[in-house]
Each structure stands twice: as C-alpha cells, then as structure tokens.
Amino acid sequence: MTIQRKFLLAAPLALGIMLASCGDKTAEGSEETTAADSTKMEAPAPSTETFFQVPSPGEMLTFIKTIGGKNNKNTSFLNNPDNQKNYTDAKLKALNFGIYSCDLSYCSIFQIGSEAVKYFKTVKQLGDQIGVSSAVKPEVIKRLNDNIGNPDSLSVITDDVYFSSFETLESGKQGPTLSLVVAGGWLESMYIATNLTKYEEKSPIVERLADQKYTLDNLIEFLKKYESDANVASVLVDFKGLQAEFAKIGEKDAAPLKSTEKGAKILGGGKDLVMTAEQYTAVVENIKTIRNSYTLTK
Amino acid sequence: MKKILLTLFVLGVVAAHAQTGVCSNFHRKYCGVESKHGGSGGWLYNAQSRSGLFDQGMTSKIRCVIYKGMDYRINVCCETQFSAKVNYKIFDARTNELLYDNATAKDEPLFEFQSTATRQLVIEVTVPKGATEKDAHKPSDAACVGLLIEHKLTDKQGFSSY
Numbered sequence: 001m002t003i004q005r006k007f008l009l010a011a012p013l014a015l016g017i018m019l020a021s022c023g024d025k026t027a028e029g030s031e032e033t034t035a036a037d038s039t040k041m042e043a044p045a046p047s048t049e050t051f052f053q054v055p056s057p058g059e060m061l062t063f064i065k066t067i068g069g070k071n072n073k074n075t076s077f078l079n080n081p082d083n084q085k086n087y088t089d090a091k092l093k094a095l096n097f098g099i100y101s102c103d104l105s106y107c108s109i110f111q112i113g114s115e116a117v118k119y120f121k122t123v124k125q126l127g128d129q130i131g132v133s134s135a136v137k138p139e140v141i142k143r144l145n146d147n148i149g150n151p152d153s154l155s156v157i158t159d160d161v162y163f164s165s166f167e168t169l170e171s172g173k174q175g176p177t178l179s180l181v182v183a184g185g186w187l188e189s190m191y192i193a194t195n196l197t198k199y200e201e202k203s204p205i206v207e208r209l210a211d212q213k214y215t216l217d218n219l220i221e222f223l224k225k226y227e228s229d230a231n232v233a234s235v236l237v238d239f240k241g242l243q244a245e246f247a248k249i250g251e252k253d254a255a256p257l258k259s260t261e262k263g264a265k266i267l268g269g270g271k272d273l274v275m276t277a278e279q280y281t282a283v284v285e286n287i288k289t290i291r292n293s294y295t296l297t298k
Numbered sequence: 299m300k301k302i303l304l305t306l307f308v309l310g311v312v313a314a315h316a317q318t319g320v321c322s323n324f325h326r327k328y329c330g331v332e333s334k335h336g337g338s339g340g341w342l343y344n345a346q347s348r349s350g351l352f353d354q355g356m357t358s359k360i361r362c363v364i365y366k367g368m369d370y371r372i373n374v375c376c377e378t379q380f381s382a383k384v385n386y387k388i389f390d391a392r393t394n395e396l397l398y399d400n401a402t403a404k405d406e407p408l409f410e411f412q413s414t415a416t417r418q419l420v421i422e423v424t425v426p427k428g429a430t431e432k433d434a435h436k437p438s439d440a441a442c443v444g445l446l447i448e449h450k451l452t453d454k455q456g457f458s459s460y
Contacts, residue, residue, distance in 0.1 A: 050420070053362040056345035059449070063365075066451055163345065171322050204367065211416040214363045218418065221361070254366070254415035264369060267397045270390070270415025272366075 052221040054182055057102035057189035058159055060208065061109045067204050069196055075115055077195040078103040079188070079295045081122040086296050090130075091231035094177045095294045097126040098184025101162050106192055108158040113148030116158065120144055127165060130177055135164035176229035179222055183235055184294065186219055191291045194284045199277050209283070210275040213246040238290045245283050250274045324349035325444030329375040331408060341371055344447035352376075352443045355427035360445065361391055365416045371448045374400075374407045374423060378441040384425055386445075391418035412452060421445065 065072070079099050087096045100123045107116035120141060127136035140157060147153035162185070169178035190212060197205045220239055226232040251271040275283075292298060325347045346362040364370055376384050383405050388398040397419070400406055423445060 048357045048359065050359045050361055051348060053346035053348065053360050055363060059342075059345070062342070063451070159343070163343075166345075167322050208365065211363075211365055214416060214418050218361055218363060257412060257414045265398065265409070265411040267388075267390075267411055267413040267417075269393075269395070270366075270413065270417045272415055 052218040052225075054186060054215055054219050054222060056105075056159070056162060057098075057185040058105040058109060058155065058162070060189040060193055060212075061102075061106050062155070063208055064193055064196055064205055065109055069110070072110055072196060073112055074196070075107065075112060077192065078106065078115075078119075079297065081118055083295060083297065084122050084125060087126070090177070091180060091234070092294065092296070093126055093130050094180035094231070095184035095187075095235070097123065097130055097132075097165070098181040098186075099188040099291075099295060100126060101158075101165070101181070102185045102188035102192070105155070105158050105162065108151065108154035111151040111154070113144070113154065116148070116154055117141060117144050120158070120161070123161065130169075130181075131172065131174060132165040132168045135168040136161055176226040176232050179226050179232055180235060183219060183223060183239065186215065187287065187291050187294070190287050194287060199280045201277075206275060206280065207273070209280070210246075210249050210273040213243075213249060213273060216243055216246055238293075242283070242286050242290065245279070245286050248279050248282075250276075321349040321351045321442035321444075324377070324442040325375070325446040327444075328377070329373045329444040329446035331371065331373050331446075331448075340450045341448040342450055344370075344449050347445055347447045349442055349444045351440050352423075352425040353440045354425055357422060357424040359420050359422045361418055361420050362447065363416070363418055364413050364449075366413055367452055368412070368449050369452050370411055370413075372409045372411075372421070373446045373448075374443065375446070376425065376441055376443045378439070384423065384443060386421060386423045389420040389422065391420045 079096065081100070084096065084100070087093050100119055104116060104119035104123050107113070107119055120136075124133075124136045124138065124140075127133055140161060143157050144154065147157065165181065166178065169175075169181065190209070193205065193209055197203065197209070199206060216239065220236065220243060223232055223236045223239065227236055250273070252274055254270045254272045256268060257266045326343070329347075331341075346360065348360055350358055352358065372386075372388075374384050374386050384407065385405060386400050387396060388409075389396055398409060398411070400409060403409075423443060425441070425443060
C-alpha cells in the first residue's frame, strides 16, 4: 500500500498543486471558510482547514424505508424524466442532475427497478452535459437490468453513480457545479421524505426531518465556498430562506442513552430538536416551492 | 534547456495527478474494516467520508452530521509507516467540547460510537511531525490519509414494532 512520492520533495511548487487538489477549499479562489468551531486547538498546526460534509440523499431514503416505508412504490412526486429537455442552462442542469440522482436512488432503494433504469438514462444524459460522463458509464444500465430484483445491489450501483460523479467533479475542481449537484440531491431527498410522511409529533421520520437543520447548515457553508458564482449565489439565497424556517425549531436536552451491550462509546449531551406541526408545514411548503422552481414544475 | 524541459515534464506529471485527485477515493480503497464474521456486518458507507494529502505536522478538519439512533464507525488510515500514529479528535461543533481523542486509546484508528442526539461533529485529523525517527528527517514528506465513516441503524433492544 505504501506509495513513494519522494519526487515531491524536489518540487515544492508541485507539492503546492497537489495539496490544493486534495480539497475544494480554494479551488475557485474563495477564502478558506472558518467555522465558529474551528478555534479550539490544542497546538498550532501549520495548515488547518474545514471541509463541510453532507450526507448522501440515499441515507435519508434508506432510513425512511427501514422505519416504515418498505412497501412504498409511489413515484408520482418524482421529477418526470421528460422534464430533462427543459433544463438548458448550467444551473438547472447541475441542480437537476442532483435531483434525478436522488430519484434514481429512491427507485433503487424502494425496489422500483423499471423506473430506476429510466432515471439512470436521464442521469446519464444530464451527466454527459455537466462533465461527469466518465462517472456515469453506459454499462451501468446492464448492471441495473441484471439486478432489478435485487434492491441491495441496485442501491450499491446507484450509490456508486452518485459518489463517482461527486469525485469526478471534485477532482476536476468543478466546485460550483458540485455544490449545485449536492444541493439538488439533498433538496430532492427532503421533497421525497415530506411526500412520504405526515406530521406526527414523535415520528422518527419527522425527527429526522427536523435534524436536517444541521445538514442544511453544512450545505450552506459548502455553498458559501462558491458563492462568487452567480448560480450558486442564487441557490444560496433560497437555502438561507429555508434555513430561517429551520431556525424556528425548538430544542430540548437530549435524553441520556444506556450503554450498549457491544460497548460502543456513547457521545453524551446535545440537544433534541422539537418541530411543531406549524413549523413542519412551513418547512414542507418552503421545500416544495424551491424544489419546483428548480424542476420547473408545479 | 534539458533541465527546463525536465522540470516542465515533472510539473506536468504532477499537475496531471492533481487533476485526477491523487488521494481521491483513498478511504474507500484502503480504510475498509473487516467484519469478524465476514461481509460488511451491516455497516454502510457514509458519504461524509473523505481523503486528503497530508504533510507531516498537518491538521485538517471536516464538519459532519451524525444522527441519533444510528451506530457510527470511524476508521482513519494512512499510506505510510506513520499510519498507526495518525491522531484524530472529535469535537461537538456547537460547544467545542472534546468528545473523543484517539490518543487516549493509543492512537487506535478505529472508533465505534452512538450519540444521544443528532449533532454536528468536527473531526480533526493530524499527522504528527516526526511520527517516526526515520520520518523526523523528512518533514515535508506527504501521504494520503483517509477518513472512512460508516453507519447503521442501531439495533433495537427488546421487542420492536419494526
């Protein structure tokens, strides 16, 4: 596994290029983001940067399926593949690549195999247009067809498409496009979740939706790195509006957990978010408005 | 002239590496954890995982989100001989409270945990300077470091409706 890279020692400039390639922090000339949490250091470090990570859309969808949506086959709320022809500018292409990728993930996770193939073709077409054709390979269609009856394999295949696209955009320093793809994917996962869920005070899915406040915070920080791009800046405005709705959600101290039999460490403390029916409705409406403005649907 | 061409060639090769991300996907290739019983043990890849190129003495941080009701497993791995000495700390992003430091577990790279609440964590990874005697004389040596995060739904204890 050891890889020798001694030649770098003779080329400090080259090392600089490579270090830059390992992150997206300055790829577009934006300033390094410093979060409020980045000040507590035990010792000064020569280089400290913070990357803001966002869970994949599939994580939310898998959670919903596990909690109570095993038999769901509804696809009525997904973005119709026919709409793809309407996305002619770079912003809508990137956002809807994320949206369709999430729809593809949804079809795989909920075992709607024939739809998965359809959505893959749409993802492939948009992927070619935004520069991730190497990540969305045509042979994946065969793998999808071969595994239509195997939801676990379908999920792995479609996850690979998402992650490969992510890595291709990141490696290619297409930060603004990447941030729009991630934004579209997350937004669609929220839109799907809210279409599958009705408000119940102690529903684990509603709790998970409230918890998206934290994911949205990370996503906004991620978008801020590329806000010099006009497309990203406009999405940032939308998401900050949604963030304001999430900010209204109340908090209470989290209940302590008993230690597990397996002995896994428990990170204690923290706050639980408590979302009221009114707050839920406001969040859902806001998500719907933003999402439909990106898909150009009602 | 030859030197100039050679320099340009080296920089070209390195730039090509940079374009493709020299450490891209390192965590997926090298940080996987073998289950005791084979297979994944139910652990799922978490998209908040990350790789990067680290110089000795370098620190880098990610801010991620973990959910309550889930088990998480973190594994940090590195491509050089100072692999075993990569340090990482986990902070609550909101309070800056130090929640875990693998130095308290002899720099053990693997850490399994749950959280009482959904929260943002800052995971701070440091490759120490002079991690080994041999490396102490090569302070600018660089290596890929991977931070693999995996998750799974916490097993319900007792009878459950699902």
